[in-house]
Amino acid sequence: xxxxxxxxxxxxxxxxxxxxxxxxxxxxxxxxxxxxxxxxxxxxxxxxxxxxxxxxxxxxxxxxxxxxxxxxxxxxxxxxxxxxxxxxxxxxxxxxxxxxxxxxxxxxxxxxxxxxxxxxxxxxxxxxxxxxxxxxxxxxxxxxxxxxxxxxxxxxxxxxxxxxxxxxxxxxxxxxxxxx
Numbered sequence: 001x002x003x004x005x006x007x008x009x010x011x012x013x014x015x016x017x018x019x020x021x022x023x024x025x026x027x028x029x030x031x032x033x034x035x036x037x038x039x040x041x042x043x044x045x046x047x048x049x050x051x052x053x054x055x056x057x058x059x060x061x062x063x064x065x066x067x068x069x070x071x072x073x074x075x076x077x078x079x080x081x082x083x084x085x086x087x088x089x090x091x092x093x094x095x096x097x098x099x100x101x102x103x104x105x106x107x108x109x110x111x112x113x114x115x116x117x118x119x120x121x122x123x124x125x126x127x128x129x130x131x132x133x134x135x136x137x138x139x140x141x142x143x144x145x146x147x148x149x150x151x152x153x154x155x156x157x158x159x160x161x162x163x164x165x166x167x168x169x170x171x172x173x174x175x176x177x178x179x180x
Contacts, residue, residue: 006046009056014039016057017064024068034071038063123173131166138163 006013017035018028025031038060124132130152137143137151145156152159 003046006043010039013042013056013060016060020061020064021068024065024072030071031068034064034067037067119174119177123170123177126173127166127169131162131169134159134162135166135170 014035017038018031021031021034022028025034041063042056042060124135127135134148134152137148138145143151145159148154148159149156
C-alpha cells in the first residue's frame with residue numbers, strides 16, 4: 001500500500017481498529033487511543049515498508065487487538081498504584097490544570113487529589129524499606145526485574161516476591177485508610 005492508498009482507506013482502517021479495540025477495552029476513549037496508535041503504526045509501516053502487505057484490514061485488527069490487550073493488562077496490573085501515584089511538580093493540581101468546573105467542584109477535585117497523595121504517601125511509609133525501594137524502582141523508575149535484582153544483589157524471583165508482597169500490603173493499607 002502506498003501513502004495515497006493509505007490516506008484513502010484510513011477511515012475504514014480506523015473503524016476496524018476501534019471496533020476491534022472495543023471488544024477488549026472499557027470505553028470508547030480507550031478504543032480511540034488504541035486506534036490512533038494502530039493508524040500511526042500502519043503509517044510508519046507504509047512509509048518504511050519494502051514489501052507490501054496484502055491484507056491491511058487483518059493487520060490493523062491484529063495490531064488493535066494486541067494493543068488493546070496491552071492496555072487492559074497495564075490497567076489491571078497496578079490499578080491502585082496508578083491511582084495513588086504521587087504527581088510530579090508539573091502535574092500538581094492547580095487552577096490551570098483542572099477541567100472547566102464550577103468553583104466548588106474545582107476545589108473538591110483539588111482536595112481529592114491532595115487527599116489521594118496523602119493516603120498514598122502514608123501507605124508507602126508503612127512498607128518496609130526494601131519493599132518500598134523495590135516498588136519505587138519497578139513502578140516509578142520502570143526498572144526490569146533483572147536490573148532491580150542486580151542493584152539489590154538478589155535474584156529475580158526474590159524481587160518478584162517482594163514486589164507482590166509490597167503491592168498487596170499497599171493495597172490493604174490503602175483499603176483500610178479508605179474505610180476509615
